């Protein structure tokens with residue numbers, strides 16, 4: 178094998194650059210050269226190719242974002258764009274492709290496999306909504322940022338006797354909200370996966386305030402789509418001095434945690450080895466081990482919370 182390709186697609190996260198460094202170094206160790214496609218699938222559709230050498234990936238390990246840039250590419254989802262992507266892979270003499278991205282990007286990778294491309298996916302998305310891996314790349318860093326932000330908000334909430342409604346990202350997944358609520362000791366959490374009862378939450382919080390609690394933190398996953406409504410209710414009906422913080426894109430940047438650096442490097446090395454062994458699959462972290470999970474398995478199952486997390490969510494959502 179002489180040359181492999183790599184691209185990063187969908188929302189970025191921290192840990193991608195560490196992964197790219199490991200991919201290039203592992204490939205060079207095996208006398209394989211690496212082409213980086215810029216801007217996700219747009220780089221395949223429009224042949225935006227660059228040579229990635231060990232020199233180019235030195236000093237990037239600790240940086241957030243992706244040096245390859247990323248995008249959401251509509252054209253790739255259409256037949257004409259997809260065919261252009263196949264043509265690029267042929268013309269650039271790519272013998273295997275590594276796709277680093279979220280569930281959408283991996284669906285794209287699955288289509289490439291079905292079209293005969295040797296392709297390995299690295300699950301990367303702060304949403305942690307990909308079946309077959311306990312953790313996607315970037316989740317741990319995002320959780321650390323969110324938990325740190327909630328700790329900071331707690332200081333001001335407690336000084337002012339306020340209720341704070343904090344919205345996390347995650348699309349349809351409540352993973353970030355639930356885990357950060359647990360890690361920060363939030364009083365309540367609302368996620369799309371679990372039925373919630375806002376009136377009962379308000380009653381509980383009011384009772385706690387009567388007993389001496391001076392502030393409340395309510396974490397809401399963006400997928401619930403009720404953040405404004407809940408904040409308004411707390412203000413008007415519960416008469417809490419309420420503030421709303423939407424954390425937004427600070428959840429997606431910053432230096433990767435040690436966990437994401439090492440996860441990315443391990444997944445990167447495994448991805449190159451899988452390409453060499455001609456194993457099209459998604460690299461999943463299961464327990465402490467990496468596994469090659471077939472694309473079909475990834476997309477025929479839905480990621481769910483374990484019983485303990487579900488119990489915690491139920492307790493905090495009423």
Ligand SMILES: Nc1ncnc2c1ncn2[C@@H]1O[C@H](COP(=O)(O)OP(=O)(O)OP(=O)(O)O)[C@@H](O)[C@H]1O
Nearest residue numbers: 187188218249250253278279280281282284285302
């Ligand atoms: N079903 C699909 N078939 C082919 N390509 C797809 C498909 N879904 C998504 N893609 C490609 O992957 C790109 C990224 O997908 P998407 O916007 O869903 O992000 P993602 O990879 O899930 O990452 P994240 O959700 O973390 O932002 C799309 O813009 C498109 O180019």
Ligand SMILES: O=P(O)(O)OC[C@H]1O[C@](O)(CO)[C@@H](O)[C@@H]1O
Nearest residue numbers: 188279302303304346347348429
């Ligand atoms: O950066 P964009 O394109 O606005 O996308 C935001 C979305 O991407 C994610 O950060 C990752 O999928 C989601 O949590 C969020 O809903």
Ligand SMILES: [Mg+2]
Nearest residue numbers: 279280281302
């Ligand atoms: Mg996604």
